Amino acid sequence: DIQMTQSPSTLSASLGDTVTITCRASQSISAWLAWYQQKPGKAPKLLIYKASTLETGVPSRFSGSGSGPEFTLTISSLQPDDFATYYCQQYYDYSWSFGQGTKVDFK
């Protein structure tokens, strides 16, 4: 099984900050990594797929990078709508696994 380790678990930030969330896979997953944003009571929203491809309609302040075992999600110039929980997910095979989540809250 592929384990995903996401950090930090909580991130306190201010409007306009640039924040970075990291996800490490227990083995190489090539670029089969997705990032999601989730708000309370809502389904996860796909932000990035294939490690760095921005989903249609997602603001360009979101970006993803990395390959193999280590990946990052960067949010530039944090906006009020960005305070949420973020998850990484590998889909290298059909047995998915998720990171533990990162809650981005107000400093």
Add this chain to the structure above:
Amino acid sequence: EVQLVQSGTEVKKSGESLKISCKASGYRFIDYWIVWVRQMPGKGLEWMGSTHPGDSHTRYNPSLQGQVTISADKSVNTAFLQWNRLKASDTAIYYCARHSYTIDWGQGTLVTVFS
């Protein structure tokens, strides 16, 4: 447009059975794996299992094996998640998703089990 439409909210008593559904449209159903994901109250996302509607090949999270059954009916483009005997700890939101280059999700089904 790919759509995954899940069945509605369920409130059940512990020990009862339940089958929830995920109806797919906008693509060839038999070509893509369908995945089920659980989110327990206040917790993260957890992969439950995946099924391929074309050949019925199914994989389960080892921690959940035997507790649920995942299936698909290609005649109605629908995947299912089933319990024979619900427990209070099955209270969660259940999502289906399509495993593809870009991943599509259903809206989620809230299942509440009371004892």
